[in-house]
Amino acid sequence: MPDGATDTADIAEADEAFFRAAKLRQPNALSGVPSVAVRYARTGAATRANALGMRPMQEKAFEKRGEQYLLIKSPPASGKSRALMFIALDKLHNQNIKQAIIVVPEKSIGASFQDEPLTRYGFWADWTVVPKWNLCDAPGADNGGKVNALGAFLESSDKVLVCTHATFRFAVDKFGVEAFDGRLIAVDEFHHVSANPDNRLGQQLGQLIARDKVHIVAMTGSYFRGDAEAVLAPHDENKFDEVTYTYYEQLNGYEYLKELDIGYFFYSGSYADDIMKVLDPAEKTIIHIPSVNARESTKDKIKEVEHIIEELGEWQGIDPATGFQLVRSPGGRVLRIADLVDDNPAKRDRVSGALKDPAQKNNRDHVDIIIALGMAKEGFDWIWCEHALTVGYRSSLTEIVQIIGRATRDAPGKFRTRFTNLIAEPDASPENVNEAVNDTLKAIAASLLMEQVLAPRFEFKPKNPASSPEEGFHYGEGGYDPAKCNVGFNEGTGQFQIEIKGLVTPKSEEAQRICQQDLNEVIAAFVQDKTAIERGLFDPEVVPAELTQLRLGKIIKDKYPDLDDGDQEAVRQHAIAALNLTQMAKKVALAGTEGPNESNPNTAFVDGVRKYAMDVRELDIDLIDSINPFGEAYAILAKTMSEESLKQVQAAISAKRVSMTIDEARDLAKRALKFKQDRGRLPSITAADAWEKRMAEGVAFLARMKAEAARG
Secondary structure (H helix, E strand, C coil): CCCCCCCHHHHHHHHHHHHHHHHHCCCCCCCCCCCEEEECCCCCHHHCCCCCCCCHHHHHHHCCCCCCEEEEECCCCCCHHHHHHHHHHHHHHHCCCCCEEEEECCHHHHHHHCCECHHHHCCCCCECCCHHHECCCCCCCCCCHHHHHHHHHHHCCCCEEEEEHHHHHHHHHHHCHHHHCCCEEEECCHHHCCCCCCCHHHHHHHHHHHHCCCEEEEEECCCCCCCCCCCCCHHHHCCCEEEECCHHHHHHCCCCCCEEEEEEEEECCCHHHHHHHCCCCCCCEEEECCCCCCCCCCCCHHHHHHHHHHHHCEEEEECCCCCCEEEECCCCCEEEEEECCCCCHHHHHHHHHHHCCHHHCCCCCCCCEEEECCCCCCCCCCCCCCEEEEECCCCCHHHHHHHHHCCCCCCCCCCEEEEEEEEECCCCCHHHHHHHHHHHHHHHHHHHHHHHHHCCEEEEEECCCCCCCCCCCECCCCCCCCCCCCEEEECCCCEEEEEEECCCCCCCHHHHHHHHHCHHHHHHHHHCCHHHHHHHHHCCCCCHHHHHHHHHHHHHHHHCCCCCHHHHHHHHHHHHHHHHHHHHHHHHHHHHCCCCCCCCHHHHHHHHHHHHHHHCCCCEHHHHHCCCCCHHHHHHHHHHCCHHHHHHHHHHHHCCCCCCCHHHHHHHHHHHHHHHHHHCCCCCCCCCCHHHHHHHHHHHHHHHHHHHHHHC
């Protein structure tokens, strides 16, 4: 056997031994179960390079190298930095672009764009940056000499410069957008940009696009327009061609990493007293403690770190070379702990420098646990991380994705990784209940969205007599059945093709683009909608269609006001189909692993979607609309939160419930008219069907409002 090769049977045996050991060594967990547990096939494709040295994502991006405006959406660790190098070199050599300016959010990320000998792997040019033009390495402030240096670069014959977002902003202010004509502007971590008028970089990019004399490549691993504010104005965003590489494609193509678990766990009292119930010292872990302003904080971050270290074992001193804390665990192993919370610049810089030491990148034993607050998130590269443990809810979905990305690097011997969100249960005091409820709802929303992000992509098609199979899709053991709604899956692309009866087809290019590329954006807005998630989880009388049709319909109308009614309905149907089929597949897959005969975990999600579609009488849009999208999340919440706390949350939400608003009544009346067109009669207020009754209540509510207005 050649050196470095491994027998397949040996890998499988080691793999299963690892999972058995992992289950045996699980800490005494708090009340909780993983809300997401995904296992992948490990095809090795994501790390396999072509003749030019490009991995699949990079090859996919390079195919679009001729686009003037390009947005690359791809998970952390998928190789966006090198993809940019390939594209930039082609623009410089073959597309008459004068210079390339790489813009990163912070100085540390500038290291991702240092020299790379690309010709060694088959490409036709190397990536080189003259040291003086990597302004991330230069001393001084962003608004001082670095701005003048960027100006000097624009006058030079050199080709590549790397700087921070801040340096670039000040340079555009000083030299004007016209100074950048004929150049490539590559913006890394693009989610930092915003269309908000107060976001200077967003304003400047809008000006550059309006002038239309630059090329722009934007890159991000977490692009949620529903997260806070729009990244770009719609008319600017429409000019960008997109390259999307999904989490499924990335993780399924890894060589080692096989399982990713995501869970939220609840505790009472101080988190420092309970953290060992979810922290396994045998796992390489990044712990993010809460901000001092957070509800979970004890308001003394230094003591929190000291307490965690004390819980881990007996302190042995500080490593003089790295600044790492040395702690002997009860089992006798000495843990190396990096403290990035200490405000002392000398101490923290030494620890941070040791973590970035390139000579230690492939040394698994270099560090065991990293404790941080605001650091070790975006752009932080520690391939050995097996557990990202975050205390307190993070309000930004982008931040959560970035933190999870710290744990999803592929590394030899790393078969399982997990993200844990440790959240305080509501206490008895009324003033704290609302904040606790909000944190709980946000954690569930993040979990639901991550399920969509991690799942294969959906392509929905209306079922009709002309429907036929497509090449590349496998339709299960019996093959394609013309008489049924079929579920096809393409293992290579990680894409579902699902036929649904009654599905509305998007007509406009924008609606088609949303249905093909942006369903997660729609779902992000929906699961973060407080009214939807509160009622879906805690209102026992809610009719699912009120959420799936009315609430989601309103969100889509507000989000895409320029789409006509038909396209808005098409987007709504595609989004709710993606969300609810993911939930049903999860339910089936989990049910299939409770008995002794586990299904193949690599195909559990695919099998779950297919089994659900086969088990129902007919897969139509009315059936999908009748599923509460938050039902499975509630089932997990009921297992993770104490009964007393669950009752508190339910009471707090029920107390502020409003029976019906005028807007809801109008939407119900519109649905009632559609009901009449289909059935030849209006909905009945005495109907046994809850949704028909609710539509009738909406009509009656409007009639009462009209009568009261006439009287008064």
